[in-house]
Amino acid sequence: MTTPPVESPGALPRPTVAIPAGRAAGVLGRGLVDPADPVLAAEDLGLGRGDGCFETLRVLAGEDPGEQRRVQGWDAHLDRLERSCAALELPRPDRAAWAALAAELVASAGSGESALKLMVTRGLPGSGVPTGVATLAPLPASALRQREAGIAVVSLSRGTPADAHADAPWLLGGVKTLSYAVHTAAVREAERRGADDALLVSTDGFALEGPTSSLLWWADGALRTTPAGPTGILTGTTQEALFAAAADEGVRVEAALVPVVDLTAADAAWFASSVRGIVEVISLDGVPLPRLPELTARWRRLAGF
DSSP: OOOOOOOOOOSOOOOOOOOOTTOEEEETTTEEEOTTSOOSOTTOHHHHHOOEEEEEEEEEEOSSTTSOOEETTHHHHHHHHHHHHHHTTOOOOOHHHHHHHHHHHHTTOOSEEEEEEEEEEOOSTTTOOOEEEEEEEEOOHHHHHHHHHOEEEEEEEOSSOTTTTTTOGGGOTTOOBSOOHHHHHHHHHHHHTTOSEEEEEOTTSBEEEOSSSEEEEEETTEEEEOOOGGGOOOOOHHHHHHHHHHHHTTOEEEEOOOBGGGGGGSSEEEEEETTTEEEEEEEETTEEOOOOHHHHHHHHHHHTO
């Protein structure tokens, strides 16, 4: 078979992209870059295989331009990034380099809330040199709206039992990988069903987590969440911070498996994430759930929201 000749197109024209205010990007070893510039090689394994990990952090900036901006939960997120890199057999992140790059991006944050995303890819095949990219963007209006109004949730099967990760570390349970196609597909399916978000459920009927959130519920005088480990769920930094602060105030906190059918009998339920915060689940599969505004306000205060 003869391969037809291919004419080189030469340098492709760079499209003109309008970058909204409050957005920024940076690359480890290079510093700030134009958010419209390409920063990954075509063969980068993070692009072709989703081989890498990431963290997303909340950035707070006041209305006063001179007010110091604050990144919430930096140490907890960098600790988790280190654990993810270790599980993927990637080099340990250079925390000082990431802190310096993040500071450059955060300095450009606008007023209000932003999301700072740190991404590590495996880089080019055989190079052994990861690529580090950071982006900053204003918090979506939908996240702020859901924080105030609550969310309707539908349950979707994860396709595996609750203990699927017990003897399978290669499934990367609890690792925040770049491979988020399944998570975003779950959110799209939830939206197709008229809901705001999804609750992933094991094949044996246990509630696990949201695609980008930890599940919390209040029942029998205790604040509960799904246990990590065998379930393969990602331990949430917001959930951990909330549980530590709540325990200090004498609240009973527990990790337990709950059948999804029992969640509708809970006193209240929430999704917790680093950027959206503590959000009330107002319905599950069309069944209204009780709301406890006083507890929601308390959990937000304890979690830093």
